[in-house]
Amino acid sequence: MDVLLQQLINGLILGSLYALVALGYTMVYGILELINFAHGEIVMVGAMVSVSVLAALTAAGVPVALALPLALAAAVVVCVVTGVLVERVAYRPLRNAPRLAPLITAIGVSIVLQNLAMIFWGRQYLSFPPVIEVQVYDVLGATVSNVQILIFVVAALTMGGLLLLVNRTRLGRAMRATAQNREVAGLMGVDVNRVIAATFIVGSALAAVAGLLIASYYGIAHYNMGFILGLKAFSAAVLGGIGNIPGALLGGLLLGVIESLGAGYIGDLTGGFLGSHYQDIFAFLILILVLTFRPSGLLGERVADRA
Amino acid sequence: MSLLEVQGLAVHYGGIRAVKGIDLQVEEGEVVCLIGANGAGKTTTLRALAGLLPAASGSIRYAGSEVTDLPVHARARIGISLVPEGRGVFPRLTVAENLDMGAYSRRDRAEISADLEHVYGLFPRLYERRSQTGGTLSGGEQQMLSLGRALMSRPRLLLLDEPSMGLAPLAVQKIFETIRLIAAAGMTLLLVEQNARLALESSRRGYVLEGGCIVHQDDAAALLASPRVRAAYLGA
Numbered sequence: 002m003d004v005l006l007q008q009l010i011n012g013l014i015l016g017s018l019y020a021l022v023a024l025g026y027t028m029v030y031g032i033l034e035l036i037n038f039a040h041g042e043i044v045m046v047g048a049m050v051s052v053s054v055l056a057a058l059t060a061a062g063v064p065v066a067l068a069l070p071l072a073l074a075a076a077v078v079v080c081v082v083t084g085v086l087v088e089r090v091a092y093r094p095l096r097n098a099p100r101l102a103p104l105i106t107a108i109g110v111s112i113v114l115q116n117l118a119m120i121f122w123g124r125q126y127l128s129f130p131p132v133i134e135v136q137v138y139d140v141l142g143a144t145v146s147n148v149q150i151l152i153f154v155v156a157a158l159t160m161g162g163l164l165l166l167v168n169r170t171r172l173g174r175a176m177r178a179t180a181q182n183r184e185v186a187g188l189m190g191v192d193v194n195r196v197i198a199a200t201f202i203v204g205s206a207l208a209a210v211a212g213l214l215i216a217s218y219y220g221i222a223h224y225n226m227g228f229i230l231g232l233k234a235f236s237a238a239v240l241g242g243i244g245n246i247p248g249a250l251l252g253g254l255l256l257g258v259i260e261s262l263g264a265g266y267i268g269d270l271t272g273g274f275l276g277s278h279y280q281d282i283f284a285f286l287i288l289i290l291v292l293t294f295r296p297s298g299l300l301g302e303r304v305a306d307r308a
Numbered sequence: 309m310s311l312l313e314v315q316g317l318a319v320h321y322g323g324i325r326a327v328k329g330i331d332l333q334v335e336e337g338e339v340v341c342l343i344g345a346n347g348a349g350k351t352t353t354l355r356a357l358a359g360l361l362p363a364a365s366g367s368i369r370y371a372g373s374e375v376t377d378l379p380v381h382a383r384a385r386i387g388i389s390l391v392p393e394g395r396g397v398f399p400r401l402t403v404a405e406n407l408d409m410g411a412y413s414r415r416d417r418a419e420i421s422a423d424l425e426h427v428y429g430l431f432p433r434l435y436e437r438r439s440q441t442g443g444t445l446s447g448g449e450q451q452m453l454s455l456g457r458a459l460m461s462r463p464r465l466l467l468l469d470e471p472s473m474g475l476a477p478l479a480v481q482k483i484f485e486t487i488r489l490i491a492a493a494g495m496t497l498l499l500v501e502q503n504a505r506l507a508l509e510s511s512r513r514g515y516v517l518e519g520g521c522i523v524h525q526d527d528a529a530a531l532l533a534s535p536r537v538r539a540a541y542l543g544a
Contacts, residue, residue: 171412178398178409184360185396190384190413190461 003142008265009258010140014149016257017156018218021211022234023241023249024163025204031180031244032200034100038107039087041231042114043080043205047212048222049118051076052127065132076209083114084205085198093194111231118224127222152214159210160250163203167246172199180244229281236288242301251299259283309372311336311496312357312465316366319349319356326352328520329366334465334498339491341499341507341528343541344517350500351393353517354467357498358390359383370465385413387464393473395454399443403434406442406453410460420460427456430486448479455486466490468499472506484510504541508532516541 022044029037051072058068091110095103136147167173179186179196187193215230216222233256241252264280291298310333319327327349334340342350355361357368359380368376375383398406407427411420428435431452437445442453451471458466471487472480480503488510491497501507508514508528516524516537524537531537 174401174405174409175412177401178412181398181400182396184380185392185398186409187360187380188358188384188390188392188396189409189457190381191409192379192381 004265005262006141007143008261010143010145010149012258012261013254014153014218014257015261016237016254017153017160018211018215018253019234019237019256020250020253021156021159021207021214022230023238023253024160024246025208025211026231026235026238027241027243027246027249028176028200028204030238031246032176032183032197033092033096033103034244035092035103036107036235036243037092037204038104038231038235039091039110039114040204040208041227041229041234042111042118043084043087043208043227044212044215044230044234045118045222045224045227046083046114047076047080047209048216048226049122049127049212049224050079051209051213052129052216052222053122055132056127056130059130059132069132073210073213076213077206080205080209080212081202084201084208087114088198088201093197111228115224115227122224124224127216129216129220129222148217152218155210156214159207163207164246166203172196176200233281233284236284236291239298240287240291242298245298245300248298248300255299256284256287259287310334311338311371312498313369314357314366315369317353317356317368318364318366319352319361320364321352321361325364326520327356330515330517330520330522332515332522332525334496336464336496337494338513339497339499339511341501341511341514342517343501343504343507343514343531343537345541346502348517349520350517351469352520354390354469354498354500355392358388358467360390384461387462388467389458389461389463389465390467391454391458391469391471393469395447395450397442397445397450397453397457400441402439402441403445403453404438406457407434407460410457413461423460423462427459430459430489431456446479448475448482451475451479451483452486455483459490463495465496465498468497468501470500470502472501472503480506504537505532 022040025040026037029035054075055068055072058071059065087110091106092103095106133148137144167176175186175191175196176199178189179191179193183193234253237252237256238249240256241248241250260280260283263283264277267275267277267279312334314330314332316329316331317327318325318329330353342353344350352361356363359378363376367374370388398409401409407424411423414420433449434452434456437449442450445453455471468487471483475483484506487497499507499511508531511528514526514528514531515522516531526534
């Protein structure tokens with residue numbers, strides 16, 4: 002088996018998931034300069050809702066081809082409602098407050114959502130119903146499964162759709178204008194509050210897709226899963242340059258690959274001292290390195306004066 | 309009835325009363341300027357008219373209706389357009405996208421492209437640079453872009469805040485040539501300018517603002533001739 006190729010494939014698939022989540026962080030940061038720490042929790046909500054709905058539907062005998070899209074739709078609806086509520090209730094009243102206030106609020110929202118999920122779904126792990134029969138293909142000595150391919154394709158299509166939205170539509174132009182100069186966007190007739198709400202809607206919908214894909218990737222969902230995931234995706238967004246959409250894509254994919262390669266080789270590199278379960282350190286190692294040596298990230302250009 | 313009627317407008321800015329109850333009118337098709345020293349409240353007045361700052365008291369009537377409490381985007385949609393101080397070009401949108409943003413509230417595609425040609429006709433430089441991002445333009449070009457972008461909204465009342473600020477003399481000349489062209493075509497303009505002579509020479513009437521109050525108002529020609537104004541603002 003080709004370890005390098007295998008880890009690259011795993012890394013790209015994992016990275017596409019990080020990228021999806023990182024986009025949510027970066028879009029909100031781009032427009033509000035707020036690090037929405039609750040975003041990881043929105044992904045968790047997406048995972049929990051999609052797993053619950055999928056389990057219920059398949060138990061009721063609904064065919065998979067129908068149950069999967071329905072589970073996704075349910076996750077999107079719940080995540081969007083949650084995201085918009087969070088913006089409206091927690092962030093909008095603090096729009097003109099010192100920057101620390103919304104940041105702390107975001108952490109608070111994150112804790113609230115985690116606890117609500119724990120009350121609602123309990124502490125146990127929900128397992129993703131085995132709705133797709135896994136088939137494994139051999140690719141030049143490495144293996145890839147149909148589920149992995151599906152995850153990657155859905156993530157890529159979703160991100161492609163987002164790029165079209167941001168770069169080709171009227172709403173997208175309003176979002177970019179608002180991110181660059183909120184006041185002048187208003188002078189152009191842009192209802193800035195609606196654009197900000199739309200940003201949360203889009204980011205939360207992406208989180209819902211990510212939640213379903215991540216639950217199917219790991220096979221489980223848990224009320225606590227959003228925390229580390231959110232921090233990693235945030236690291237990916239910082240790596241690419243926070244506020245920068247192509248940066249979030251690049252940062253996510255890179256982080257996935259680095260993590261996979263790191264997990265694959267960390268045992269050899271440390272003479273067996275550290276095992277692959279240390280893979281989580283790579284995201285934070287990268288975060289520290291980027292913040293130290295290139296705070297604006299790989300593709301960022303304007304963070305320095307705002308940090 | 310005047311296009312713009314302001315009564316007793318007071319505006320607080322940064323904890324101070326920057327504008328202390330001013331009255332002013334602008335008739336349809338008229339060019340009016342607001343002159344005064346730094347900190348007299350000129351910019352604050354324009355920002356309050358555009359909806360960027362709330363009125364602490366007083367009323368703003370535009371085209372016969374009360375707009376004092378309308379949010380900024382709603383005022384933009386009914387034809388009040390502010391070209392802000394410092395120009396406010398979107399730095400990472402292209403020149404063409406910036407101009408497109410000016411037409412954000414409009415749906416009449418054919419008319420928009422006609423207006424785009426008109427703006428490119430006024431400022432051929434913008435056409436040459438249409439694919440460059442706004443942030444790469446020179447100060448003069450950014451002022452052209454900001455003005456052209458405002459025209460793309462087909463404003464009925466154009467508010468210009470310090471269009472000459474920070475520009476080279478040649479660029480100032482070009483901008484004011486265009487402002488006079490726009491005015492000659494019938495646009496209603498309220499102009500705030502540090503350069504009082506330039507402002508008065510381009511206007512029909514003027515208001516003199518001092519410490520947040522209007523202390524003087526007259527025809528532009530009379531203000532230009534007034535010994536008091538000459539001594540205080542025209543360096544003569």
